[in-house]
Amino acid sequence: MIQLRNIQKSFGNQLVLKGIDLTVNKGEVVSILGPSGSGKTTLLRCINFLERPNEGQVIVDDFKVNSKQANKKEILTLRKKTAMVFQQYNLFKHKTVIENVMEGLIIVQKQPKETARKLAMEVIEKVGLTEKANAYPVQLSGGQQQRVGIARALALNPEVILLDEPTSALDPELVFEVLEVIKRIADEGITMIIVTHEVSFAKDVSDYIVFMDQGEVVEEGIPTVIFNNPKEERTKRFFKRINREEDNLESNLTNAI
Amino acid sequence: MDITLIVDFFPKLISYLHITLLILVAAVAIGLVIGVVIALIRIYKVPGFNQLALIYISFMRGTPILIQLFLIYFGLPTLLALVHIDVSRANPLLFVAITYGLSCGASFAEIIRGAVNGVEKGQTEAAYSIGMNEKQMMVRIILPQALVMAFPNFANSVIGSLKDTSLAFTIGVMDMVGRGNTLIASSLHALEVYITLSIIYYGVVICLEKGFSLSEKKLQRFEGSLAVDTK
Ligand SMILES: Nc1ncnc2c1ncn2[C@@H]1O[C@H](COP(=O)(O)OP(=O)(O)OP(=O)(O)O)[C@@H](O)[C@H]1O
Numbered sequence: 001m002i003q004l005r006n007i008q009k010s011f012g013n014q015l016v017l018k019g020i021d022l023t024v025n026k027g028e029v030v031s032i033l034g035p036s037g038s039g040k041t042t043l044l045r046c047i048n049f050l051e052r053p054n055e056g057q058v059i060v061d062d063f064k065v066n067s068k069q070a071n072k073k074e075i076l077t078l079r080k081k082t083a084m085v086f087q088q089y090n091l092f093k094h095k096t097v098i099e100n101v102m103e104g105l106i107i108v109q110k111q112p113k114e115t116a117r118k119l120a121m122e123v124i125e126k127v128g129l130t131e132k133a134n135a136y137p138v139q140l141s142g143g144q145q146q147r148v149g150i151a152r153a154l155a156l157n158p159e160v161i162l163l164d165e166p167t168s169a170l171d172p173e174l175v176f177e178v179l180e181v182i183k184r185i186a187d188e189g190i191t192m193i194i195v196t197h198e199v200s201f202a203k204d205v206s207d208y209i210v211f212m213d214q215g216e217v218v219e220e221g222i223p224t225v226i227f228n229n230p231k232e233e234r235t236k237r238f239f240k241r242i243n244r245e246e247d248n249l250e251s252n253l254t255n256a257i
Numbered sequence: 258m259d260i261t262l263i264v265d266f267f268p269k270l271i272s273y274l275h276i277t278l279l280i281l282v283a284a285v286a287i288g289l290v291i292g293v294v295i296a297l298i299r300i301y302k303v304p305g306f307n308q309l310a311l312i313y314i315s316f317m318r319g320t321p322i323l324i325q326l327f328l329i330y331f332g333l334p335t336l337l338a339l340v341h342i343d344v345s346r347a348n349p350l351l352f353v354a355i356t357y358g359l360s361c362g363a364s365f366a367e368i369i370r371g372a373v374n375g376v377e378k379g380q381t382e383a384a385y386s387i388g389m390n391e392k393q394m395m396v397r398i399i400l401p402q403a404l405v406m407a408f409p410n411f412a413n414s415v416i417g418s419l420k421d422t423s424l425a426f427t428i429g430v431m432d433m434v435g436r437g438n439t440l441i442a443s444s445l446h447a448l449e450v451y452i453t454l455s456i457i458y459y460g461v462v463i464c465l466e467k468g469f470s471l472s473e474k475k476l477q478r479f480e481g482s483l484a485v486d487t488k
């Protein structure tokens with residue numbers, strides 16, 4: 001179980017997160033939606049202390065980290081319990097696909113090389129890249145790179161995988177293959193927190209939706225409620241705008257055809 | 258000018274090439290160690306040492322290598338005499354190696370530092386996100402990429418150093434130029450000697466450049482341009 005308690009973060013004198021509370025149960029997929037600049041990325045980065053919160057606690061299982069007192073060792077332990085998938089993939093450029101996936105297993109988890117290789121191959125197969133195991137990231141399409149990013153995270157067998165807009169850097173025709181992989185591992189019961197703009201995907205994959213705006217959780221709940229009957233004005237407005245954008249996109253497409 | 262003299266001088270001079278290369282190898286080896294250490298000091302801004310590193314780099318940059326060579330040649334024995342170590346009979350090659358090592362160290366440090374800073378921030382974050390500590394991140398992820406990026410500048414710097422070694426004769430090292438001077442004294446054909454020397458230096462530089470550009474291609478295979486198809 002992942003718990004965030006009163007997470008606050010400011011950059012300079014701008015308070016970007018105004019005390020976020022969130023509980024994610026084991027095996028749940030939680031999607032965070034919200035307008036640009038609402039603090040979604042920052043929240044995700046606070047969970048593994050890539051950004052150190054000014055206030056609050058992160059609890060993963062029984063392991064509790066206080067933002068203020070956290071020392072290096074605690075932060076490392078926390079990071080070993082989590083994994084992240086980045087918008088820009090951030091694969092280790094000088095390592096092949098399989099080396100990317102093995103790196104954490106060997107260096108961080110100290111697994112023997114052969115065990116690591118076997119495990120890495122299994123995960124790579126899961127994301128459908130067996131043929132590319134020895135390719136370098138630069139030789140892969142964006143979609144393939146992101147699938148490696150997912151494999152790298154998945155291989156570590158973390159308590160939670162944090163995904164920050166995993167498809168927003170991709171060409172539209174590559175989005176699907178990545179979403180499909182995420183869906184598949186969600187179905188396996190991996191706990192995930194996903195920041196995404198793909199509303200229909202969020203609807204489909206999530207057990208729980210969190211809507212953020214201006215550093216606060218405005219509304220949260222199960223997808224059917226949030227999408228069909230949002231209570232808050234800001235949530236309604238957000239979905240209205242998104243729907244309009246999608247309609248525009250579609251009519252543009254139809255016009256183009 | 259007598260062309261046959263060039264043919265005559267060539268084997269005599271090239272038989273001292275190994276001294277030049279020895280100086281270069283020693284300088285690069287010393288320079289690499291110093292360069293990595295100084296670069297890390299600068300990157301982590303180690304209190305106190307960072308200022309020293311800055312002074313060292315700017316001094317090496319701001320003074321001619323010939324002056325540095327004399328400073329070390331005359332200065333080091335004087336310094337060491339204070340602690341009762343006598344180096345007055347040491348091989349001048351030693352002083353040359355130290356001077357060029359220090360000089361290489363300064364430029365390598367800046368090259369490495371620049372390259373480390375040039376590695377995308379996302380690489381660091383990915384390393385941390387899988388639970389690496391700072392040292393693992395540096396050694397496994399950042400430095401390997403930085404050294405590859407640094408390679409072209411590094412190669413330029415080495416070629417520059419090779420040419421700088423031609424000053425080693427000034428403190429009595431018998432390298433190609435040193436031997437050239439004795440040939441001039443005995444034959445009184447300075448121009449032919451210098452033409453021969455220029456041919457040899459140029460040839461060595463061409464070989465080095467070729468070698469560097471081949472290794473560069475090998476090293477940077479993950480950078481894209483030369484992506485080999487793996488299947
Ligand atoms: N390193 C930083 N330094 C200063 N300000 C920052 C930093 N990172 C984020 N911010 C600010 O914090 C706010 C929240 O940013 P964040 O990236 O978390 O938003 P987001 O919800 O992920 O937006 P988007 O949907 O555009 O990705 C923004 O106003 C942003 O400018």
Ligand SMILES: [Mg+2]
Pocket residue numbers: 040041042165
């Ligand atoms: Mg974001």
